[in-house]
Amino acid sequence: MAYQALYRVYRPRTFDDMVGQDVITQTLKNAIETHQTGHAYLFSGPRGTGKTSAAKIFAREINGIAPETSDAQIPDIVEFDAASNSRVEDMRDILANVDYAPIESEYKVYIIDEVHMLSNSAFNALLKTLEEPPANVKFILATTEPQKVPVTILSRTQRFEFKRIDNLVIQAQLADILHQQSIGYEDDALRIIANVAEGGMRDALSILDQVIAFGTDKVTINNALQVTGSTTxxxxxxxxxxxxxxxxxxxxxxxxxxxxxxxxxxxxxxxxxxxxxxxxxxxxxxxxxxxxxxxxxxxxxxxxxxxxxxxxxxxxxxxxxxxxxxxxxxxxxxxxxxxxxxxxxxxxSKQTVTPQKAGTNHSSTNVQLSEKHANEPEPVRVSPVEETATVKLDTEAEQVEATSNGSSTMSQNLSKHNDNHADDSLLARTGQEAVFAILTRAKREALSHLKSTWSTLIGQFDVAQQAFLTIAEPVAASDEGVVLAFDYPALLEQALYDSHLQNKLSAAFLAQKIPIEMVFISQDDWRQQRAAYVQELKSGVTRSIALTDLPRVKRQQTSEKSENTIDTHAAPAEAPVVTEAKKIFGDDIVTVID
Structure with missing residues (x-):
């Protein structure tokens, strides 16, 4: 005899065989015993939870048919697959025989699987029969998407919601089946299968079939992981x-x-x-x-x-x-x-500057004075950091002189950067003025060229930098520079102070004949500043801003001693608000608590 899948061999034949749906099975059994069955039922719920099996069991039970009887031998139980027979003509062919009496049984039962796939015309044809059904006909509709069934149909049925089967119940059922099959197993292997099945007994049995085929002697954790693609x-x-x-x-x-x-x-x-x-x-x-x-x-x-x-x-x-x-x-x-x-x-993450006595409270950062300074005038309020993305800009000592447009300009600028700055120099700019400087000279073809080469360009970076740059999007470009928008403010701030990333980007831009000047900004700020720029254009305001006249981002200093020398491998820079607090009150007064 040909091999049958486990979910077919162990398909429940009685309500007692079903697991995980105790409330539904008990309700249906009581209705059959008391002869209080309705004319139409709707069984809904996730795949593999027993909807069609319950429908077949119900159809046999109300007709007193033995569980071991083959479905093919019961002419009065009609199964209809709405997924492949969704037209109104298909429904009419089925309903044409509704008025005929059952051949052998007390009731003629129509099981319509995936009923939500029926067309509107087919639903309308079914609705008429549900309104005035013959006394010896019952309908059982099964679906995984009850929200797609018209309310006119829903209101004429008794609804039963099948739930996902608990993982422990699935594991117990799998263990029982393996005992019957005389196959050894590891408990954790069954747990993995149950987790992947996501509450569906049929899925669990199908996966178990694959695991047994992969290693016939025993169901092991390693085999279960290999078959399901799960991670150890x-x-x-x-x-x-x-x-x-x-x-x-x-x-x-x-x-x-x-x-x-x-x-x-x-x-x-x-x-x-x-x-x-x-x-x-x-x-x-x-x-x-x-x-x-x-x-x-x-x-x-x-x-x-x-x-x-x-x-x-x-x-x-x-x-x-x-x-x-x-x-x-x-x-x-x-x-x-x-x-x-x-x-x-x-x-x-938030940094908190904890007071010892009197002081002022600034959002999530508290700055307090020690007891000996308690009587001093109230210090100047420190501006809070705008969310976590605000980057403080300091004017650079050296300005990059504007030169003529074209690739020669980019070569001169890059050479100037290499001559006047160490490898840890920061090349990026940020802020509204920098964005406006790009937008006033923006060119569609420049942005199109950048976008078309972006994926190839970032492919030159190592894996970590590639993954980092996938959250950056080129949003504007001119002959002078480009604007990159980052999804998250925290990632933007990291990019602003990553000199290695900026220098490598600049070299990659030069190789692709893309302007090497860079403006970094968050996506939220980009949308706001673009809207502000458009509003200025509509009101007739024009600006003449040269990107090279604007300061670059300067690395934040953690102490006065590090103003002239910057260690790129040092601990992460302090939040701007902490630096300002130390300048006002002194390092010996301000305490930082993470």
């Missing part, structure tokens, strides 16, 4: 730990190791979400944790990440998950995801 706990932990430390290069390396093993991109995102969920619940609901990660490690991770960052990471993961469904470049999106997750700490 060790790899997930290494990835999340690198993310929690903000170690982007390490997290990217772990990602590439995972991808080299052929793991599925969508599955990886789901696995990361699942681990973050367990980290989130470790303190509030430890009984709901699903992963096999040691409890102590989960506790350590929740302390490293903190709830606000976990929430931000989950939002980023959800966004990437949607984008992965619409692209074939999954590796690039996963690299982008890794950079975003690593930078999530910057989006939520």
């Amino acid at each position: 706990t060790t790899q997930l932990l290494a990835y999340i730990k690198a993310i929690s430390l903000g170690d982007t290069p390490t997290s990217l390396q772990v990602l590439h190791d995972i991808l080299r093993e052929g793991k599925d991109a969508q599955r990886l995102v789901v696995d990361i979400l699942g681990l973050l969920r367990d980290i989130m619940l470790v303190d509030v609901a430890p009984d709901l944790i699903k992963s096999t990660v040691p409890f102590d490690e989960l506790k350590a991770l929740v302390e490293d990440l903190a709830m606000p960052r976990i929430e931000a990471m989950m939002v980023i993961l959800d966004d990437i998950q949607k984008q992965l469904m619409q692209t074939t470049q999954s590796d690039i999106y996963l690299e982008l995801l890794t950079v975003k997750l690593s930078m999530a700490s910057s989006l939520h």
Whole structure:
């Protein structure tokens, strides 16, 4: 006899065989026993949760047909697939026999699967029959998308919502089937299969079939991981730990190791979400944790990440998950995801300057004076940092002289940068005036050329920088320079102070005959400043701003001693508000608490 898939062999034949839908099965059994069955039912819910199986069982039970009877031997139970027979003509062919009495049974039962696929005309044809059904006819409609079924149909049916089956229930059912098959298994392997099945028993049995075929002697964790494309706990932990430390290069390396093993991109995102969920619940609901990660490690991770960052990471993961469904470049999106997750700490970190006595409160930063200065006049209020993206600009000592347009100008400018600045010099500008300077001379062909070469251009960078630059978008260009807009303010600030990235970008621009002057800005600020520029044009205001007359970003100094020498490998620069506070009150008074 030909081999049958497990989900067909172990398809429930009675309500007692069904698992995970106890409320529905008990309700239907009671209705049959008390002869209080309705004329139309709607079974809705996720795939593989037992809708069609329950419909067939119900149809046999109300007619007193033995469970072992083959479906093909029951002429009074008619199955209709609306997905492949959605036309009104198909529905009319079925309904033409409604008025005929059952051949052998008490009731004629019509099971319409995927009913939401019917056309409007087919629904209208069905509606007339549902309004005045013959006494010996019953309809069971099954669908995964009840919201697509007209309300006129819904109001004439008894609705039963099938729920996703709990993972523990699925694991128990899989274990029982393997016992019957005399196949050994590892508990964690069944847990992996149940997680991937996402509450669908049919999916779980299909995956189990593949795992058995992959390794016939035993269902092991490794086989389950290979078949499902899931990621090992060790790899997930290494990835999340690198993310929690903000170690982007390490997290990217772990990602590439995972991808080299052929793991599925969508599955990886789901696995990361699942681990973050367990980290989130470790303190509030430890009984709901699903992963096999040691409890102590989960506790350590929740302390490293903190709830606000976990929430931000989950939002980023959800966004990437949607984008992965619409692209074939999954590796690039996963690299982008890794950079975003690593930078999530910057989006939520706050520095607090703690007072010792009197002082003033500035947003999330408190500046206080020591007791000996308590009677001094109230200090000047420090302007708060605009969100986390505001970058303070200082005027440079040297200005780059404007020269003629063209490639010769770019060569002269780059040579001048190399002569007058060390390798750690900052070349970028930012702010409204810099953006306006580009927009006043913007050329469509310059922007088109930049956009067409952007993917090739960033391909020259290393993996970490490539992933970083994917969140930057060229939005304006002229013969003088270009504007790059960054998705996140924190990433913008990192780019503004990354001299290595800027110098490499400048060289890449020169090689592609693109103006080497750069303006970095956040996407939100770009939209606002572009709108402001358009408004000025409409009102007749014109500006004559040369980009080379504007100052570049200067590296923030952490102390007076470092004004003349800057260590590019030093610890991250202080927030501007902290620097200002120290200038006003002195280093010995101001205390910084992260």
